[in-house]
Amino acid sequence: MTEHGRQPVERQLPTEEARDLISLVRELAEREIAPRAAEEEAAGRFPRDLFRLLSDSGLLGLPYPEKFGGGDQPYEVYLQVLEELAAARLTVGLGVSVHTLACHALATFGTEEQRTEHLPDMLGGGLLGAYCLSEPASGSDAASLRTRAVRDGDDWVLNGTKAWITHGGVADFYTVLARTGGEGPRGVTAFLVPGDAEGLSAAAPERKMGMNGSPTAQLHFDGVRVPDARRLGDEGQGFTVALAALDAGRLGIAACALGVAQAALDEAVAYVAERRQFGRPIGDFQGLRFMLADMATQIEAGRALYLGAARRRDAGLPYAKQAAMAKLFCTDTAMRVTTDAVQLLGGYGYTVDFPVERYMREAKVLQIVEGTNQIQRVVIGRHLVGPESR
The missing domain is CATH 2.40.110.10 (Butyryl-CoA Dehydrogenase, subunit A, domain 2)
Structure with a gap:
């Protein structure tokens, strides 16, 4: 498997603690997650040991209260952690998002006794x-x-x-x-x-x-x-419990989608800088540069969208419409960017020797889970003009 190293993303992080957290996640992803991704995905092996490692590192309960074993991190930070994990391997990033979704009902609607009894093990006790x-x-x-x-x-x-x-x-x-x-x-x-x-x-x-x-x-x-x-x-x-969880979960899917898209962009940029045709790097050709520029712009726009929704959530403001917009835009972006990455790598992009074909296959499911993108449009439309008349 030929896979280029990822370029660090310039992140908007509110505290020094959050910056240290992202550095820890990047190091863990580069050392423990990314090197195994291609082989284990091809073999269909579930990396349960990685989720135990994430639990031991305090990364399975980031947006939940510290008194129950969580990390007390704002969603703005938690989602950027998800993006880093998904860029290394979507199975891991999406798995953390699903785990967070599974904890939401207890953390939000459970009694104090229920949370005290169950949440510590769910957030930091190695459970999934x-x-x-x-x-x-x-x-x-x-x-x-x-x-x-x-x-x-x-x-x-x-x-x-x-x-x-x-x-x-x-x-x-x-x-x-x-x-x-x-x-x-x-x-x-x-x-x-x-x-x-x-x-x-x-x-x-x-x-x-x-x-x-x-x-x-x-x-x-x-x-x-x-x-x-x-x-x-x-x-x-x-049903109220379910919908509240899904609003938060859609932001997790948006962040995971941009992780996959960013990984595909990084791979494409590295490839066009090395690949030579007609006596020069193919990155010199304006047509390819324009494709990369569009890919990077879509990723930055998606990141701003999901972070804006996360900040609304952190401020206690309604964010269901913004969560649906972020899920819709970011997952469509992941599909476009990964498809373009395959195209930029040409025949090599279509082989398993490069990871972009895997990114493209993985991106597709993100347009389906946590509510299809057609459902996201229904949600957004209802926020704009009200429920359908029937």
């Missing part, structure tokens, strides 16, 4: 989480989910199937949305389900075009019994 909303027949229409939880004394009994679950079968805990009442969003409740719960099983991982090191699988709930003490939020509040 997953988020269970989608189902085989319930994707973009998440409110139509069919997995059901029925009250039985002090317990709830869960039956149903979840689909497209990142970390499915390898996670230590799952944040699960299940139907406890009637149809529609008001009948949904959130639960914290242990990964080793009796009656919980995972199907074989999906065979995907990219991110083969990250397992994506269906989860089957066959009479899974969960104490009421593991219910997150009020009964029937689950």
